[in-house]
Amino acid sequence: MNTDNMIVEIDVREDIKQKIEPFSKIMNAVKSLEANQQLVLHAPFNPFPLFKVMKKKGFTHHSEQIDKKHWKITFSPMKGEFL
Incomplete structure (x- = not known):
């Protein structure tokens, strides 16, 4: 199984640095x-x-x-939850 297709990564560190709200x-x-x-979220x-x-949306x-101002957060669907 190709795990590259199983992960979507976004990095909001620059958005937050520029004072752009990353929620949307x-x-x-x-x-x-x-x-x-x-x-996978980088913040x-x-x-x-x-x-x-994210829990309400069915994710753990x-x-x-990673570093002082770099967090990597992985959100995974809860077992039995499908989008």
């Missing part, structure tokens, strides 16, 4: 996901408020701090 960009990426695809902080929104998350 993130939600558009979520809407574009196919069943079983993961969303300058761990976006706690987003976790509740795993956060990893």
